Amino acid sequence: MPAIFSRSLDGHLRRAAVGLGVAVTLFVIGWYYYALPSYTRVGYQPDQPVPFSHELHAGKLGMDCAYCHQSVFESPHASVPAAQTCMNCHNPKMANVKGNSPLLAPVRASYDTGKPVEWKRIHKLPEYAYFNHAVHTNKGVSCVSCHGQINEMKVVWHDQPLSMGWCLKCHNDPHEHLRPFDKVTDLTWKPKPGTGAEIAQQLAVKAPMSCQSCHR
Numbered sequence: 001m002p003a004i005f006s007r008s009l010d011g012h013l014r015r016a017a018v019g020l021g022v023a024v025t026l027f028v029i030g031w032y033y034y035a036l037p038s039y040t041r042v043g044y045q046p047d048q049p050v051p052f053s054h055e056l057h058a059g060k061l062g063m064d065c066a067y068c069h070q071s072v073f074e075s076p077h078a079s080v081p082a083a084q085t086c087m088n089c090h091n092p093k094m095a096n097v098k099g100n101s102p103l104l105a106p107v108r109a110s111y112d113t114g115k116p117v118e119w120k121r122i123h124k125l126p127e128y129a130y131f132n133h134a135v136h137t138n139k140g141v142s143c144v145s146c147h148g149q150i151n152e153m154k155v156v157w158h159d160q161p162l163s164m165g166w167c168l169k170c171h172n173d174p175h176e177h178l179r180p181f182d183k184v185t186d187l188t189w190k191p192k193p194g195t196g197a198e199i200a201q202q203l204a205v206k207a208p209m210s211c212q213s214c215h216r
């Protein structure tokens with residue numbers, strides 16, 4: 001077939017077409033990849049009705065995660081505390097730490113009416129995926145592996161993807177994520193070489209890879 005344009009122009013056009021093709025392909029792959037829920041989720045940080053700071057309460061004041069997230073060692077769900085828990089300190093009639101602060105008005109209202117504070121949910125798996133906190137926390141997997149450095153967050157954000165690939169990456173080799181049981185809520189604890197392997201053996205850790213473990 002004869003060249004439509006001069007030889008050199010034809011070459012330019014062909015290179016331009018190839019270049020455009022590559023750019024479009026990369027754009028589509030990139031869009032697909034980053035638009036998947038697991039990637040748009042990371043960094044999600046909704047405004048909360050009360051400016052509750054984990055950095056202050058769990059970090060500076062050193063309160064244990066389980067003081068507020070009471071069911072995290074016993075049940076699939078970690079539970080967010082009722083106003084009663086906050087009122088242990090913020091009740092104007094008792095301990096009275098900033099008891100009349102306007103920032104705490106929704107907490108006082110919840111305490112009086114029994115209607116929960118409307119905290120916005122940050123981490124949420126799709127219905128078809130099964131997750132269980134107690135299984136993980138009792139085998140020495142720390143909150144920090146899945147939620148990041150919550151003890152340093154003024155406002156909680158979504159730190160890890162919580163995607164299937166992310167779950168499987170740890171399940172395939174959980175050693176570096178295992179720590180002694182009493183350090184699970186100590187987010188500043190740093191592992192020493194060999195600890196993970198020791199704990200894996202002691203607790204006979206075997207994280208499932210089969211579809212029906214997580215899709216029941």
Ligand code: HEC
Pocket residue numbers: 048052054057058063064065066067068069080081119120121122123124143144147150151155156185187
């Ligand atoms: C004084 C009570 C208190 C303590 C202590 C506390 N939290 Fe929380 N936590 C809350 C409240 C209230 C919320 C809901 C508001 C928010 O997201 O900040 C929450 C939210 C969260 C969330 C996000 C939940 C969601 O919607 O997905 C995570 C994760 C979390 N906490 C982890 C931790 C960890 C880890 C620790 C220990 C380092 C901890 N918390 C200590 C009260 C507490």
Ligand code: HEC
Pocket residue numbers: 050051052053056057061063068081085086087088089090097098101102103104107
């Ligand atoms: C063990 C005691 C304790 C508990 C329980 C507690 N807090 Fe606090 N909170 C404090 C202290 C101490 C401060 C800092 C007070 C100061 O700055 O003088 C504080 C400060 C605050 C502030 C800032 C108030 C202001 O006006 O500056 C908010 C908001 C708050 N807490 C929300 C909560 C919520 C919501 C809960 C329950 C999920 C909670 N706290 C549970 C001790 C507690």
Ligand code: HEC
Pocket residue numbers: 065066069072076077078079080123124125126131133136137141142143144145146147162184185
């Ligand atoms: C192995 C990963 C993993 C570990 C370890 C983990 N979480 Fe979670 N957390 C999740 C996932 C996944 C969700 C979303 C669950 C859902 O949608 O059913 C979640 C949700 C939450 C929520 C929202 C309420 C709920 O139960 O859905 C809170 C609060 C929370 N986690 C606190 C904690 C605390 C505190 C710790 C440590 C004591 C902890 N988590 C350890 C993965 C983890």
Ligand code: HEC
Pocket residue numbers: 125129130131132135136139141145146162163166167168170171174177203204205206207208213214
């Ligand atoms: C940081 C490591 C880590 C991450 C991340 C992780 N897991 Fe696990 N998972 C484990 C370990 C360790 C076990 C415990 C194995 C055992 O019981 O010996 C486990 C066990 C389980 C089990 C078995 C529960 C049962 O009833 O036997 C399920 C289901 C599960 N994980 C789901 C998930 C899902 C869903 C995610 C992602 C949202 C996830 N895991 C993320 C480490 C992890």
Ligand code: HEC
Pocket residue numbers: 037038125126129162163164167168171208209210211212213214215
């Ligand atoms: C350790 C837990 C775990 C195991 C094992 C697991 N999945 Fe998943 N899977 C998940 C989670 C969590 C999601 C939700 C991911 C999200 O929301 O981004 C998911 C999502 C999916 C989806 C929806 C599409 C997608 O990629 O988001 C399909 C299809 C799926 N899984 C099939 C499977 C099959 C087939 C197997 C067995 C080969 C399997 N899963 C094993 C945790 C698991």
